């Protein structure tokens with residue numbers, strides 16, 4: 001048993017399990033170094049408004065969030081964006097295409113936590129480099145004419161990048177977290193809440209309701225100082241069906257029951273469907289089939305004259321199909337290091353199918 005004399009004054013009872021603190025530049029410093037500029041800000045704001053219009057039913061295009069499960073190589077991400085941008089322009093009258101640019105990965109237990117946390121993928125955890133790389137990649141992608149979508153995981157990281165983001169997600173593992181709901185209540189863009197990993201959709205609906213309210217919580221200001229944050233509430237949030245441990249939830253019955261639960265909660269009766277994760281059994285080939293099934297469902301709903309409740313689709317897609325281990329000795333260019341993704345050709349075909357729907 002520890003006695004008082006075992007504790008030195010410096011150790012005391014605090015930080016017994018903290019190995020170090022490393023300072024990083026404030027959000028204001030990084031944003032000043034890599035400015036959004038008013039031209040890009042106008043583009044981001046216009047994209048956010050278009051996305052909010054789709055989610056509210058004021059614009060009948062389909063929102064498509066498509067891109068790699070995670071970004072580990074900014075060169076491959078820009079290569080992907082260069083291919084996606086002309087397709088986004090071609091389909092712009094039917095689809096609003098947003099590139100998935102995910103820098104923060106929530107893990108079931110442990111694993112690589114994304115480019116911001118460990119940009120070298122070698123355990124050096126150079127977060128400062130990660131933040132700069134992430135921000136500069138977002139600016140480059142915006143310059144190609146593509147809106148970007150990110151998952152927000154760390155409660156203070158959005159201050160470094162969120163001004164460049166047109167759509168955001170709260171993931172299945174954090175949808176029930178008060179911290180993430182508070183965060184969403186202060187974010188400036190529409191936010192999708194995933195259903196829980198067990199398939200529970202109500203927690204996502206609760207997330208949407210909680211995020212619409214005003215909150216007061218602990219945070220950090222733009223200069224990196226501890227602060228009490230007061231938010232206005234975000235009424236542009238929605239639910240994302242991603243399946244769960246019991247199986248997929250993109251079928252007509254699951255969609256109808258989610259929409260009924262939204263109506264009961266007094267929320268807009270519109271959802272996004274994630275074709276990946278538990279809706280595809282994490283199988284990238286199945287993902288394309290799920291997208292095809294959704295396209296068929298949308299076509300049938302339109303033909304019947306009833307309102308379309310599927311407003312958005314999410315696809316995990318990269319240059320090469322499948323996935324590889326982040327620990328591989330030599331990494332295959334353009335292939336995911338997290339979940340399996342559809343390759344480029346399959347992705348382009350799925351976008352064409354969705355546009356036809």
Ligand SMILES: O=C[C@H](O)[C@H](O)COP(=O)(O)O
Nearest residue numbers: 105106107108109111338339
């Ligand atoms: O989308 C990515 C993964 O599904 C998520 O980060 C969980 O990954 P893991 O179960 O491999 O940790």
Ligand SMILES: C=C(OP(=O)(O)O)C(=O)O
Nearest residue numbers: 069171172173194242277
């Ligand atoms: C982690 C993700 O999904 P989910 O939260 O649904 O597991 C993701 O979309 O990258």
